[in-house]
Amino acid sequence: MKTRMPFIALVALLFFPLTALGQEELKVFISVDMEGIAGVVTSAECSSSGPDYGYFRRIMSHEANAAVLGAFDAGATEVVVRDSHGSARNILPELLDPRARLIRDWSGGPMGMMEGIDDSFDAAVFIGYHARAGTPDAIIDHTSSGNVVDFAINGRSLPESGYNALIAGSYGVPVVFVGGDQAIVDQVEELFGQVGTFATKQGIGAASLGLHPEAAQKGIRAGVAEAVRNRDRYRPFTMAKPYTLVLKLKSEASVYNGSFFPGARRTGDWELTFTSDDIIQVMYAFNVMKR
Ligand SMILES: [Zn+2]
The missing domain is CATH 3.40.50.10780 (Dipeptide transport protein)
Structure with a gap:
C-alpha cells in the first residue's frame, strides 16, 4: 500500500484536468x-x-x-x-x-x-x-x-x-x-x-x-x-501605441461636433484626430465623432 500511494497520486495529477475539470x-x-x-x-x-x-x-x-x-x-x-x-x-x-x-x-x-x-x-x-x-x-x-470616408490608425487605413x-x-x-x-x-x-x-x-x-x-x-x-x-x-x-486615429468624415456637422470631444482636434476640413493608448477609448471617440 505504501509504495502504491505515490503512483496513484501521479496518475491523479496527470488526469486532473480531464477528470476534475471535465473537457478543457x-x-x-x-x-x-x-x-x-x-x-x-x-x-x-x-x-x-x-x-x-x-x-x-x-x-x-x-x-x-x-x-x-x-x-x-x-x-x-x-x-x-x-x-x-x-x-x-x-x-x-x-x-x-x-x-x-x-x-x-x-x-x-x-x-x-x-x-x-x-x-x-x-x-x-x-x-x-x-x-x-x-x-x-x-x-x-x-x-x-x-459618413466615414476613412478611419486610419497610425497612418494605416483600417x-x-x-x-x-x-x-x-x-x-x-x-x-x-x-x-x-x-x-x-x-x-x-x-x-x-x-x-x-x-x-x-x-x-x-x-x-x-x-x-x-x-x-x-x-x-x-x-x-x-x-x-x-x-x-x-x-x-x-x-499596433504600436499610442493609437492616433485620423478620421475623415463627409458631414460638416459631425466634424464640428467631434472637435469638441475631449482630446480631439480638427486637423483638416473634414478631418479629426484623437490619440489614446486604449483602443476602447478610440472606439468611444469614434462613436461620438461619426454621428
Ligand atoms: Zn453591416
Missing part, C-alpha cells in the same frame, strides 16, 4: 456582419426595409451557424455569436445551433461589433465582413457608416475588421478566420498576415460573382474548424 475550455467569439454574406450585393438586401431582407437574413443566419458548427467541430466548449449588422437584430435565433449563445442589439457602449468579447476567449471569427470605404471591386465597401481585431487583440484574442468578399479577404491577409479566410464572392465593379450559399457554408464550416484547431498559429492583432 475553448471559447470562440463570432462577430457576424451582413454585407459579405453569400449572395448579398446591394445595401437594400441588408436593410430591414428592403423587399429581399427576409430572404438574405436567413442566409446570414445559416452562414453564421456554419461558423458555429466549425467552431464546435474543432472542440469549442462555448461559442458566442455577436449579431453585428444594422439593428444587430438580423440573425434568426432558432437557426443557430442550440449550443451557441447570441448577442443581439446595441448596448450603447463602445464595444460595438465586438460586444461580449473578453480575455476568456481563445479565438475570434468574423463572418459576412466587407472591405473598407473606398475599395475598388468590393461589395458594399464602407467603414461603419456612410476596415471594420481591422479595428475590431485591435479590440480583440487588446484582450489577447487572435482573429483566426475572416469570411466575406474577396476584397476584404485581400485586406485582412495584408493586415494580419497569418489568418484563415474564405471568399463568398468576388466584386466586378458594383456587381458580384458569388458562390451558392450552401457552398459558402460548407467552406466556412471547414475553414473555421481548421483555423480554431490551429489557433496557436495566429497572433492577437496589435
Whole structure:
C-alpha cells in the first residue's frame, strides 16, 4: 500500500484536468456582419426595409451557424455569436445551433461589433465582413457608416475588421478566420498576415460573382474548424501605441461636433484626430465623432 500511494497520486495529477475539470475550455467569439454574406450585393438586401431582407437574413443566419458548427467541430466548449449588422437584430435565433449563445442589439457602449468579447476567449471569427470605404471591386465597401470616408490608425487605413481585431487583440484574442468578399479577404491577409479566410464572392465593379450559399457554408464550416484547431498559429492583432486615429468624415456637422470631444482636434476640413493608448477609448471617440 505504501509504495502504491505515490503512483496513484501521479496518475491523479496527470488526469486532473480531464477528470476534475471535465473537457478543457475553448471559447470562440463570432462577430457576424451582413454585407459579405453569400449572395448579398446591394445595401437594400441588408436593410430591414428592403423587399429581399427576409430572404438574405436567413442566409446570414445559416452562414453564421456554419461558423458555429466549425467552431464546435474543432472542440469549442462555448461559442458566442455577436449579431453585428444594422439593428444587430438580423440573425434568426432558432437557426443557430442550440449550443451557441447570441448577442443581439446595441448596448450603447463602445464595444460595438465586438460586444461580449473578453480575455476568456481563445479565438475570434468574423463572418459576412466587407472591405473598407473606398475599395475598388468590393461589395458594399464602407467603414461603419456612410459618413466615414476613412478611419486610419497610425497612418494605416483600417476596415471594420481591422479595428475590431485591435479590440480583440487588446484582450489577447487572435482573429483566426475572416469570411466575406474577396476584397476584404485581400485586406485582412495584408493586415494580419497569418489568418484563415474564405471568399463568398468576388466584386466586378458594383456587381458580384458569388458562390451558392450552401457552398459558402460548407467552406466556412471547414475553414473555421481548421483555423480554431490551429489557433496557436495566429497572433492577437496589435499596433504600436499610442493609437492616433485620423478620421475623415463627409458631414460638416459631425466634424464640428467631434472637435469638441475631449482630446480631439480638427486637423483638416473634414478631418479629426484623437490619440489614446486604449483602443476602447478610440472606439468611444469614434462613436461620438461619426454621428
Ligand atoms: Zn453591416
